[in-house]
Amino acid sequence: MSQDFVRQLSGASSLSKRFGGRSVFHIDIQLLCLLVLIVSYGLLVLYSAVGQRMEPVIAQTTKIGVAFVVMIVMAQISPVVYLRFAPWLFLMGIVFLVLVIFFGITVNGSQRWLRIPGVFSFQPSEIMKLVVPMILAWYFHDRHLPPRLKHLFWAAVMIAMPAILIGIQPDLGTAIIIAASGMLVLFLAGISWRYVVVVLGGVLASLPALWFLMRDYQRQRVLMLLDPESDPLGAGWNIIQSKTAIGSGGLSGKGLFQGTQSHLDFLPESQTDFIIAVLAEELGLIGVVVLLILYVLLMGRGVIIAVQAQDTFGRLLTGAITFTFFVYVFVNIAMVSGILPVVGVPLPLVSYGGTSILTIFAGFGIIMSVHTHRRITL
């Protein structure tokens, strides 16, 4: 039955197939269209969130344009290259993360950036968002699946190293997401349910321990989630105001550019992490559902590509990237709507800012590459 499903999915496959799978341009039109739709929708919301000023929209469009180019370029590179360079990329990423500890630039109390003097600054942790699933996919690519305990051990080391290095920056949000993306590879690789239960149980059991590792501001965020009213002017403000923005939107919203919470500045971070609240306030539940449908279609396309991938590396990598994308979506919306504590996770493809857009487009570039380069020969 599952094979039928694959065949069905294959039937509705990409445009590049028309050129016999050997199109000049390695692009997946469906992914491309969905990305353009989501990004355009996001720019519209951003335009409203910044108070109908064009400059931030143009700036963001420029960043998207750059990210687009990166995606196209990465789509042209054969997955074979990613497979071959995965260990080196991983090694390089670890070196960068170590360098961050010694030479990193401190912004808002955490050391996340590395500057190459005179050239540019970047966050090594962003690179790791792609490299961690890649190294795990590489690791399981030519190993017997489902993985054995010994392999799981090494996989755990590959996940833990970057996660710990990022966690001490401190950037708990990114560390958790990176760990999650690695674990998604393990899940897709078919680790036995026993281990899944053990890992989930371990995570749950370690939550209290996590409490002691957290900094005061992080603890406060957790407490605020439980009772935002305890400090309505301070730490609870963000959550109260974002829930108010969302709730006051109702079914169809107050109308584009009509949101009072965002335009009167009650909503903090309305163009970055909390942008979904602007959407929810102005376009209502309908607007949110439309965005979620677009997201699901995008991820559905990712899942199809993963299923169609012809080798383990492509499969695992595509699946992990797709599901990690969903982790972003889920964590962001859950955080803004007051289900999860406030961690700095942007809404993918919609929030203002270049870094996350770049990583996400690069990820989709890899997915396109997996889909359009049919043969992997080692």
Place this chain on the structure above:
Amino acid sequence: MVEPLVLKDHGGESQIFFDRIVLGFGLLLVATLFLVARMFYLQIVQHEIYITLADNNRIQLQSLPPIRGLIYDRNGELLADNVPTFSLTITKERVKNMDAIIADIDTLIGLSAEQVASFKRRLKRRKRPFESVPIRFRLSQQEIAKISVNSFALIGAEVEAKLVRHYPQGALMAHAVGSVRRINEEDVKKLDPVAYSGTDHIGKIGVEKFYENRLLGNVGHQRVEIDARGRLMKILDATAPVAGNDLRLTVDVSLQRAANEFLGARRGTIVAIEPNTGGILALVSKPSYDPNLFVTGIDFSTYAKLRDSPDVPLFNRALQGQYEPGSTLKPFIGLAGLVTGVASSDFTIDDPGWFRLPKNKRLYRDWNWTKEGYGGHGKVNLEKAIYRSCNIYFYQLAVKLGIDRLHDQLALFGFGVNTAIDLPEARSGLLPSRAWKLGSRGQSWYPGDTVNIGIGQGDILVTPLQMATAVAILANRGRVVAPHLMRRAQASVPKLPNVDQVPQEAWDLIIGAMEKVVHRGNQGFNENGTAWAYIGQDISYRMAGKSGTAQVVGIAQGEEYDEELLNERQRKHAWFVAFAPIEKPRIVLAVLVENGGGGSKIASPIARQVIDFYLQNNPPNKMANKVPVPLLNNSGRNMAINRVDQVVKR
């Protein structure tokens, strides 16, 4: 390390992968539905709650504080005004480093630790972000200038203008008008939060307290749309505030000023009443204090100095001071004797200079008694007993009357009760009775207690206001008036009935005797009125008066009272009560000089000066024709100042 060769089962692997990714996608869909459910809950189920919250955020009901009513004296002179004052406020959200900015302000204009502490308390009570909180009040022009020059370094600190109460007469009228204070946490619990939503001050003392509701006015409101920084975006609608009613008092500032001057540097009090109405013309209590200090919050050391001063400047002697009336009570006791028939006008005694109850060793002395045995007034009738202030006569009269009749007759004149209409601080003094003594001391009444009451000593206590009021009733020949400060103030229920059991001859005798206190002269020392030598020789009108002295320390048996030996604070208080002109009294006066010594010598000249001043400046015909000075229309001006106040701070 050699890996064992394992053949990859590609089909099985992709099957596992397929199962997992389908499962994963299923979970993804479930999670997405969960998010949709969460959104549905917030946006549909709880929509009403959040739309209200959003409107509460956006739409703020701002109160427009009403302008407090002004207070004028009887001639239209301003006693309480509202003036803009400037305070330095801090908006926490705009300040990068709170400690640094506080330190900067301290070096610029000075901040006490106390001011910083109360600023921090106020900061905690803020209702919303970007609400500015005052740190220093009453900035001087120089301080404002210093702040403006350094404003670049004081981001988040701003000078704000607000109308606050101002008492242009300062300490002069403090005890007469009272004052407002900042609303404190205790007040907040009791006050109507709506009526006071825009107001920082509340009347705490005097007429400011009593007429709080009249003076306050009605708060106005405007619904405004604001942003999160509290910046006003637009005014949606507004109800203008209604200014409080102005008060016109019965006091005469010029008389008050004169009385204050005549009292000089001494501690004491002068209460002047218009006998016809009971309206208070002057209410001086010295030393006094500047009520303006209290309006925006006094600093602790200044307050401690006022509070702990042995001269108790915060104490309103005229209303709260309870003193022995001394000999000023004698006319009332004499009247009691006449009304009850105990003393007829021809009742006389022989005054040997002392009095002793039967079967009792205790010796009650006359005021002119000495150890050598000199003293006494010889043959004394009621009239002489008053103008010579003979103690022995009143010892005997009091004993004959007995405490019950004494109590009842004195009560008719308001002793022991507070008859004041609009003076919240007024006390009721103490008029002793059998019941009182049994109740408060658990003892029965002894005749010896009555003896002392006869000369206004012992347990009886009166306030200067009560004394003046009693004399006003006397001057009115029984028509009771209740003391008050606001013109046309009326007690809802009259506290005393008129004194109508007294025959005219009795009034004539008592008032005549009081007239002789002042005017009977050139008869030899032992025959002159007690005050004649001090005030009666050159007087151009007829005045009735009575001196008195109130003991501060008891004098032991057989000891002479030697003022020189006593500490200044242990000296007797000097009393003088008076009214004039006798034919048609226009002013009643009670003067008390604390530790002044003899009433005639010290207090009567002050009383004479005050009455002289009043009668000179208020001739009877002028009084009749006096056109009331029109009051300024408060409300017109209010609106203008209101606008100043409404300027919304960034």
